[in-house]
Amino acid sequence: MEHLTLLLAIVVVTALVFDFTNGFHDTANAMATTISTGALKPKTAVAMSAVLNLVGAFLSVEVAKTISKGLVNEEGIQPEVILAALVGAILWNLVTWLVGLPSSSSHALMGGLVGATVASIGLSGVNGDVVVTKVLIPAVAAPLVAGIAAMFAARLTYRIGKNADDKTTEKGYRAGQIASAGLVSLAHGTNDAQKTMGIITLALVAGGVLAPGSNPPVWVIVSAGTAIALGTYLGGWRIIRTMGKGLTDLQPQQGFAAQTSAATVILASSTLGFSLSTTHSVSGAVMGAGLGRKGGVVRWSTATRMFVAWGLTLPAAGLVAAGAEYVARQGDWGVYAVAAFLVASCVGIWLVSRRQVVDHTNVNEVSEDDEPAGVVTTAIAAVTPPPAGSVAAVADEDLKTTIPTPASTDPAAPPAPAAAL
Numbered sequence: 001m002e003h004l005t006l007l008l009a010i011v012v013v014t015a016l017v018f019d020f021t022n023g024f025h026d027t028a029n030a031m032a033t034t035i036s037t038g039a040l041k042p043k044t045a046v047a048m049s050a051v052l053n054l055v056g057a058f059l060s061v062e063v064a065k066t067i068s069k070g071l072v073n074e075e076g077i078q079p080e081v082i083l084a085a086l087v088g089a090i091l092w093n094l095v096t097w098l099v100g101l102p103s104s105s106s107h108a109l110m111g112g113l114v115g116a117t118v119a120s121i122g123l124s125g126v127n128g129d130v131v132v133t134k135v136l137i138p139a140v141a142a143p144l145v146a147g148i149a150a151m152f153a154a155r156l157t158y159r160i161g162k163n164a165d166d167k168t169t170e171k172g173y174r175a176g177q178i179a180s181a182g183l184v185s186l187a188h189g190t191n192d193a194q195k196t197m198g199i200i201t202l203a204l205v206a207g208g209v210l211a212p213g214s215n216p217p218v219w220v221i222v223s224a225g226t227a228i229a230l231g232t233y234l235g236g237w238r239i240i241r242t243m244g245k246g247l248t249d250l251q252p253q254q255g256f257a258a259q260t261s262a263a264t265v266i267l268a269s270s271t272l273g274f275s276l277s278t279t280h281s282v283s284g285a286v287m288g289a290g291l292g293r294k295g296g297v298v299r300w301s302t303a304t305r306m307f308v309a310w311g312l313t314l315p316a317a318g319l320v321a322a323g324a325e326y327v328a329r330q331g332d333w334g335v336y337a338v339a340a341f342l343v344a345s346c347v348g349i350w351l352v353s354r355r356q357v358v359d360h361t362n363v364n365e366v367s368e369d370d371e372p373a374g375v376v377t378t379a380i381a382a383v384t385p386p387p388a389g390s391v392a393a394v395a396d397e398d399l400k401t402t403i404p405t406p407a408s409t410d411p412a413a414p415p416a417p418a419a420a421l
Contacts, residue, residue: 007079007335008207012200014086014342016227019196021093022105023053023231025239026188026278032243033255033286034181035363039174042237042360048178049185050233056189057197057225071110071135072117072202073125080328080335081116082203087342088112088321092313094349100238100358101306104277107313109195110135115318116325138269139277139310143284146265150285153257154292161253173252180259187266188278189228196224237358241365243283247306248290248298258282258289280310 031045040048089108096103110131117125161169197216200223204210210217216224250258262285266278283306290298324341327334 007083008203008209010335010339011079011083011086011203011207014083014090014339015196015200015203016223018086018090018093018105018109018199019193019224019227020231021090021097022192022196023050023228024234024236025093025097025105025231026102026192027232027234027236027240031181031185032240032282033250033258033289034177035240037174037177037250037252037255039177039252039255040181042240042363045181046233046360048182049188050229052182052185053189053193053232054225054229056186056191057193057221057228059186059190071127071130072113073127077117077125077202077206078120078329079203079207081120081325082113082199082206083335083338084116084119084321084323084325084328085109085112086199087324087338088115088317088319090342091320091345092317094346096309097236097238098349098353100242101309102239102243102279102283103306103309103313104139104279106192106195106277106279107135107139107310108317109199111314111317112321113199114314115321118318119322119325120329139280142265142269142277143280143287145284146262146281147284147288149264150254150258150261150288151292153261154254154289157253157257158293170252173256176256177252177259180256180263183263184259184266184278184282185232187263189225191266191269191278193224193228196227197221200224237360237363238353241358241363242302242306243286247283247286247302250286250289251293254289254293257292258285261285261288 027046027049031040031049034040035042035045086109089105089112092103092108092111093105114126114131157173194216197220200220201210201214201216204217204220205212205214248254259282262278262282265281265285269281287298287303324338328338
């Protein structure tokens with residue numbers, strides 16, 4: 001019983017570490033567009049997001065129930081399985097953070113849980129219908145729904161404000177972005193903090209502390225909400241750069257449309273108990289909003305790398321978790337070995353990240369390696385005449401009127417003055 005108590009303590013601490021990584025990994029979901037458009041200063045944005053993540057953690061437990069009571073069968077699950085699942089999820093979070101890719105922390109956790117469960121008791125331990133209906137289908141539908149909604153919302157905002165003063169319009173939409181970013185943060189706390197609550201509850205059930213079917217205790221809700229808020233405050237600056245500048249260039253109107261659409265999808269899924277990826281929802285909304293502005297560009301090479309990461313999340317986290325479960329089940333030394341491996345890996349990834357630091361001071365800087373607009377987009381822009389009255393059109397007219405006139409054939413005539421460009 002002493003070993004079990006120590007193991008449970010290790011599992012709970014590891015779950016809170018995952019929650020912490022979830023916070024800084026997914027800060028970009030709420031604040032990337034707000035930071036990139038200048039609606040809020042970076043540190044102010046992450047502080048606001050942290051507070052609202054904490055508040056959101058107390059609003060519902062439906063997603064926690066999906067994780068603790070629906071994804072896998074509680075009977076036969078040992079605490080070692082939960083520990084292994086968390087190891088797979090944490091390492092995937094950190095690897096994708098290191099390369100700046102906005103992958104799903106939710107799917108990393110669920111992939112780790114499925115992989116560890118299969119390694120422990122076989123496929124019978126996984127509820128396949130729940131995986132399909134509440135994980136896989138929302139994973140595909142969420143970015144599509146949010147993207148389409150954001151694209152039409154962006155077009156509508158431009159249509160409504162086409163005759164308004166540009167400065168006044170941008171100021172209003174920046175204020176709207178702040179409100180919608182707060183809504184996304186609230187939704188993120190409602191959805192993602194609950195996943196850690198669910199995994200800790202499942203561990204307590206597996207350890208015999210709680211009866212099967214129990215809801216998360218209050219201390220679990222408080223600790224999970226606090227951990228994700230602290231992680232959010234640190235800011236996942238690498239992923240914020242990718243989401244805010246790497247996928248597309250957003251104006252305040254598009255940022256408002258993207259965040260409002262994503263928040264609506266996330267809150268609706270939380271109410272229904274779908275363990276939705278906020279990353280998928282927000283990424284889809286950002287791309288949709290990018291296409292919602294005439295002449296807007298989505299950097300598809302960045303998007304493709306992101307899609308590949310999405311596809312690898314479940315199997316990669318699952319394979320690491322399966323290996324960790326095999327070692328952990330060997331006894332005390334196995335548990336300690338897995339814990340030591342996790343700590344060493346985290347430290348190693350952090351040291352690698354120090355080679356090129358991204359923080360609040362340079363998060364909006366565009367790297368020289370960032371993808372250009374693209375051949376097709378550049379070609380279309382080159383052959384499309386600028387609209388009348390635009391800056392380009394005025395400059396073109398000025399150029400025509402300032403071309404130097406041919407010199408007079410009279411050798412005594414003074415030279416024609418050069419036009420000032």
